[in-house]
Amino acid sequence: MLFQIAWKNIWRNKTRSLLVMGSVVMGLWVGAFMMAYAFGMIDQRLQDAVKNEISHFQSHHPKFEIDNEVKYFLSEGPEMLRKIRLDKRVKAATGRVIVNGMVSSANYSTGGRFIGIIPAFENEVTGLQDKLTEGAYFDENSRNKVIIGERLAEKLKVKLRSKIVLTFQDSTGNILAGAFRIRGLYKTYNATYDETNIFVRAMDIDQLINLPGQYHEIAALIHDPGKLDTVITDLTVAYPKAKTEDWKDIAPEISLMIESFDQYMIIFLIIILLALSFGIINTMLMAVLERVREIGVLMAIGMNRTKLFFMISLETICLVMAATPFGMLLGYFTVQYLGKTGMDLSAIYQEGYAAYGVQSYIYPKLEDIYYIRVMCMVIVTALLASIYPAITAIRLNPIKAIRKI
């Protein structure tokens, strides 16, 4: 009976109720969309990072990460790479010689990371060749050639076939410099990456630093990311002197981003729900105060305060609950649809977002658990929002209320 009256009361002021329902629907819709958008962005970032930069796992000399010094190369690098490439679980693997130093043109000089690559293998792992926007990839004849990022080229004010000088230390600490000609320009979605990483052939640089055939880094992709842990364990057992880590450990900022994201989402949701609940409370309070006399009559004829409380709070709860499925479905289908088609944001955002390593094409996505979470939070919000108007109603003095005509 209380439920019936509550439901009927909702429809007394259709416009107002629909407005509240509309705001609940909007809140859920926008909430789901924003979350899916942010998740999509993060997921994209992760996939890009794995595909373009980190790969699934990497091996280094244990000290290399802390001290990017030339002397910390992988002691069994060439053999390890051979083994890894023969592993059936591995899709692609490559070795790299990595040296930090200065890169200079006639106009400008800046810090850089010189990466000596095995051109064919590197291409299998990071697809470097596909990222070229100008010039050509390495071949047998490209001795002392470099491929640098477009953005770095702009900074250095150099073009294809310009000469740049790389300065760095060799394994014994001697300062060396080498002149390289630009063979190609590349571009990824990560501006910082493009400005720092300079590719040369491993064989060109390892002679300079006097580490022929050695690698500082082995990076690999595997077929089934689910097997990542076992692959790493196997490698760690086989090559205990090398430190083999998965992408989460290599780029902790990315996994941290994903983990802390849950919390951000909850805060974000709470803000939406808080705003919603203020709207709901306000509206329901209006509905209660409009019916002061009627509530007074109910109390006069013997409706006790518990029942009255339930009747008024049921009204709020029904209102929110009735709107929730619409909001959820709208959010769900929007996310599903945009998740398939993707959202092209290149027109609006590219410059700004590229700096954070985010692509301008985003596929919103949201796991089912989040819909359930949102639903629970909406239910809690409805319950909380229903309390205040109901308390206001039972605090009414029936006699005063009845005298008010």
Place this chain on the structure above:
Amino acid sequence: MNNLPPVIITEDLTKVYDEGAIPVKAVNQVNLQIDQGEFTALVGPSGSGKTTLLNMIGGLDRPSSGKVWVDGKNLGAMKKNQLIDFRLHNIGFVFQAYNLIPVLTARENIEFVMLLQKASKKERNHRVLELLREVGLQDKMNNRPDELSGGQQQRVAVARALASKPKFVLADEPTANLDSKTAANLLDIMSKLNQEEGITFIFSTHDQRVIDRAHRVITLVDGAIESDELIANASDHIESV
């Protein structure tokens, strides 16, 4: 005729409103005894304290001093929830207007009180139909209040007041918004129920034609009883209308 003790007793009942600058004695030292089955009119000029007195008798309002005994119970000793429960089972109210729950039909409005009393479905159906018949609104039972005339609404209110099988019905100017023919019709119904079910009615009114129907007329002036007359053969009036 009746040796039972009075069902409503007030002892020096006083209500002072001191919310404003000057305290107002809305009801001043009222001593009143009302017997089972009386059909009493409470009259007096506007502001004389009729509503205040009725509300205190009905347990809607608390006296500033003095006591109210209803059916042997001291209302002043009851807690809020006990009072609500007491009203539910013992007292029916009819107000001047806007008595009904707008979202419920005539039938549901009457049934509502019985639902609060947790009456069975069978009992409810039976009583609601009976009451609708008594007030002559069987054909309007599925109409909502805004689809009823003022007189019809007040008839539903009377039916609702009786649905809980109360011992008392307190009606505060039940006919104030009705034309005289409709008012007479409502009075007919009330006095018939008074006679048939033995329910004690107390109603306040300004309307001389309504006053004429009462068996007892209590006149209030400035919150105090000025006169209290029993009217012989009052029931004859019913036939004469």
